[in-house]
Amino acid sequence: MFAGHIACDTVHAASFRASSFGISRPVSSFHRIRDIRGGAVEEKTITNVLAYNQTTAAIGSMTIKSLMKGLSSSIDGLSSEDASKRLEQYGPNKLEAPPSKSLLQLIAEQFDDKLVQILLAVAVISGIFSFMEMKAHIRENPGEAQHLLKSFMEPLIILAILVLNAAVGVWQSKQAEGSLEALKKLQPSLTTVLRDGKWIDNFDATELVPGDIIQIRVGDKIPADSRIMRLESSVLSLDEGSLTGESVTVGKLPGDEGLAAVGAPVQDMASVVFAGTVCTAGSAIAMIVKTGMETEMGKIQKGVTDAKSEEHKTPLGIKLDEFGEQLTKIISFICVAVWAVSIPKFNDPTFKNWMEGSVYYAKVAVALGVAAIPEGLPAVITLCLSLGTRRMAKRNVIVRKLPSVETLGCTSVICTDKTGTLTTNEMTAVSLVVFEQDQAVSEHRIFGSSYSPIGNVDGIIKGQEIRSVPCGSVADIAAVAALCNDAKIVGHDEHGGDEKEYERVGEPTEAALCILAEKLGGMSNDNDGRHTPSILASSHVDSWRSKFLRTATLEFNRDRKSMSVLCTSIDNDDGNRLLVKGAPNLLIKRCTHIKYRDGTVAKLTGDLRRVIEAKTSELATRPLRCLALAVKETEYLDQSLKDHAPDETEGTGDAARKHPLLSDPSKYADIESGLTLCGIVGIKDPARPEVADSIKSCTEAGIRVIMITGDAKDTAIAIAKDVNIFTETQDGPLKAFEGREFFKKSKEEQLEVLKTGNIVFCRAEPADKQKLIKMLQSLEEISAMTGDGVNDAPALQQADIGVAMGITGTEVSKEAADMILVDDNFSTIVSAIEEGRCIYANMQAFICFLISCNMGEVFAILLSTILGVPEPLSAMHLLWVNLVTDGPPATALGFNPPVPDLMKQNPRPHDEPIMTPWLLTRYCLTGLYVGVATVGVFIGHYIEQGITLSQLTRFTKCGKTWSPSNADLSCSNLFTGHGRMLPQTLSLTTLVCMEMLKALAAVSVDNSIFSVGPQDNPLLVLGVVVPMLLHLLVVYSSKLGLPGLGQSFGMVPLSIENWISILKWSTPILLVEEILKAIGRRKMRKDKEKNV
Secondary structure, eight states, X not given: OGGGGOOOOXXXXXXXXXXXXXXXXXXXXXXXXXXXXXXXXXXXXXXXXXXXXXXXXXXXXXXXXXXXXXXXXXXXXXXXHHHHHHHHHHOOSSOOOOOOOOHHHHHHHXXXXXXXXXXXXXXXXXXXXHHHHHHHHHHHOTTOTTHHHHHTHHHHHHHHHHHHHHHHHHHHHHHHTHHHHHHHTTSOSEEEXXXXXXXXXXXXXGGOOTTOEEEEOTTOBOXXXXXXXXXXXXXXXXXXXXXXXXOSOEEOOOTTTTOOOTTOOGGGOTTEEOTTOEEEEOOEEEEEEEOGGGSHHHHHHHHHHHHHHTOOOOXXXXXXXXXXXXXXXXXXXXXXXXXXXXXXXXXXXXXXXXXXXXXXXXXXXXXXXXXXXXXXXXXXXXXXXXXXXXXXXXXXXXXXXXXXXXXXXXXXXXXXXXXXXTBOSOOEEEEEEEEETTTEEEEEEBOOOTTOOOOOBTTBOTTHHHHHOTTSHHHHHHHHHHHSOOOEEEEOSSOOTTOOSEEEESOHHHHHHHHHHHHHOOXXXXXXXXXXXXXXXXXXXXXXXXXXXXXXXXXXXXXXXXXXXXXXXXXXXXXXXXXXXXOHHHHXXXXXXXXXXXXXXXXXXXXXXXXXXXXXXXXXXXXXXXXXXXXXXXGGSOHHHHSOOOOTTSOHHHHHHHSTTTTOGGGHHHHTOSEEEEEEEEEEOOBOTTHHHHHHHHHHTTOEEEEEOSSOHHHHHHHHHHTTXXXXXXXXXXXXXXXXXXXXXXXXXXXXXXXXXXXXXXXXOHHHHHHHHHHHHHTTOOEEEEEOSGGGHHHHHHSSEEEEESSSOOHHHHHHOSEEETTOOHHHHHXXXXXXXXXXXXXXXXXXXXXXXXXXXXXXXXXXXXXXXXXXXXXXXXXXXXIIISHHHHHHGGGOOXXXXXXXXXXXXXXXXXXXXXXHHHHHHHHHHHHHHHHHHHHHHHHHTTOOHHHHHTGGGBTTTBOOSSTXXXXXXXXXXXXXXXXXXXXXXXXXXXXXXXXXXXXXXXXXXXXXXXXXXXXXXXXXXXXXXHHHHHHTGGGGTOHHHHHHTTOXXXXXXXXXXXXXXXXXXXXXXXXXXXXXXHHHHHHHHHHO
């Protein structure tokens, strides 16, 4: 059987890798460094300041010799004395934290808000008047100490609200400071350094200086930007994802082999390793060239700090500030006007002097200010946003900064990564090319998704072909995929949360080949239905690896772009075969034969080679990452390779180093020549299936999408087409630019490109994201930016909405972001935007509700002042309404159902006011009726007592110029104590009833209560019932055995006749609302017709 020709031993392979990564410690190992840099550099003792400039040094383009000369370093490292001087000159190798704001500064920031400032001013003025009133009361009634608390109740309640809001704000600010702390965690604390000619383990990385020589091993986190001097293994790979955002590991070159052009991006500096990145394979010796804030990681921290200093207010914050300014002007005007109108009354006989009259009417003006201010608005907004975050959490969005919930609602541009956000970030083999004699090249589609082994290859029956044609090309393809591979798929029988059913261990591309081997089958029981994920994940690959021993590994390098293994069967001793995988453009050149599906081997002719190369090119344009799979049979191998096998006492790596061919990587290409080509596999990171529809929804919602990726242009465009960023019906050329190409354009051209349409930026550098965000903000776009790497932190901080990835995202990116996607899915962003739009619509509903309620209170006090009747509402009544009876229904309005066509509307303009001119007019009219009804029921009560309106307007002269017609009534009985409390209770209860009815009608701003009623929002019904019950509790507290409760709020029990009066005055508010809604709907229809 074919399988007998091949072998693999993963234990021995692991032993080989471990031994090959070992680094000898003696300084003599540096002799080869002299060869790389062309000669030794003598050690110099530095007595003066080093001239080397970390900021300007082109570390990726200077030769090793030039760098060592500039750094005055040597092969033996630095001396302790020299290092100490450099530490003093360059500073410690750590990220500097900018000075944090003091607690007092954070508290002061919480009062930089117009609404808060208005409340504070009212509290102070109210406190002054309360103090004056208390002093006067104490002089007249020295024994009543309880009056102190009652006098200051109003300012104390307002101050309590302000203190609570400030405490929440300070806590949120403290939480946001975590991004820089998370960045520091990426810096390693210990490393291995060469000092005074000796290697020092566990050396404090903060004491490293430019010119130090360090050792890099697998798993090490790089302590500072360093230049690779020599490799101690055949390859050196690093995970630079935290810095560049790319998920693929990066190979590095020693000495001057990887020199880059001056000014080249980080991705092109093949000879430099960067602070905070991790060594994933190999080992090396390197020289420190940049430390601390001069490293690339330091530059990112500077970007985060700069972005924080440029942090903009959210659209909601701006609108609330504008609203606060408008409210300030209106309140100031009304208060001053009321006080001025009352000047003639200052000399009223009821006052001892003119000053007492002026103070009294000043208090009336302050009461008007209290009535106009929605004291509960900041708390209700915070609560509504918090509830919104809970709903978003159910949609896989974790919100870190509350205002960002609303900002999502006016997002006009989404800037998104490709890998993991638009795509699955799970490399998947999607196409298999095999060779058949009748049609030469035959492509087969591979079904299935991500790392799940469930699926099949079209036209190849799973397991059957490998068993029936063991020497065919399909069997060889499965062998190469399983054995020339260090990855493994792990299945979880029980999974949940962040854990997936199938996960990879190893490189993504190799994981895709493992899944291909599983789908081809043939090595174990193929009855998938009976097996659990833990068995299905790797059953066939495990069978391959248990039956065949890997005797040597020819590791991948950048020159030949291939990897191969020597394998032999455990069951027989037929010798080794060579299994090879690599880039088609180079590997096919080293192939001399081709194997057909039936096992026939034929010469690879020029015509056939051209057909295969054309097919490979066609696959690349889709684009697919192609791998050619080939074998070299035992009889064509060098005799020493045929029989090569490690002893039982040594690993494969030790044995390879003793072999004359395997010990020299420069001979690997010769070993991998004369190959037989078996097939080509097309691999891609597929688009998430739901993303295409989500981007279509974005287009319908007027939201543009900008994809920013490090991939090549063809790959980026292909994915953009897959997910509907670019469509077939799109007019004009596609807007796809390489980062450098775009930024070479003039500023005007750049802005013109960014104004319209979906755009793709490829080969983008880390700093490009922040530049693009700033440009979009200059165009007054509201932008959301996704990111997962450390390099994304400045852009996430800069964006109006920073969106970090929950699975692949680094801690730094999460701390800098406003929200986190639990599933890393673009579609989740679209869901969050829909939720944000719904939240804003509901927020507008409850803000309008609160303002309309307060307008009613203002008109009530204004009318009573103009008429000269007693105040129908006290300041305590106004606070009761604003905080207790208005708050719950307003909050419940945050649960209104979304409008059906919500995601078919364009984003609202960022400068659109919360209350449009029509809404302001509408609620002024509603408020006018509320004011009339509140004062009307108050006056009606006195008229029923036989007091005329004329007498009521001169109530202060009762007993002097006029007396009650009813002999049973006295002036004191009418206007003080219970006689005053009853009509005020009537007014307050009428006001509360009207506001509850208005809340029930506010489920929809424009639709009639008969078409969209409160039944669509059950919480609103609860939000109306509970405050009403609380109000009734206070009104009837004396009958419930709590007489002090009602008295403290100035309320008394009501009779049936009183309730009839209340209902007569309050229920018409529904008719007023319905008439105004009908006018609004007609106005909207006319505006729509005009726009059409």
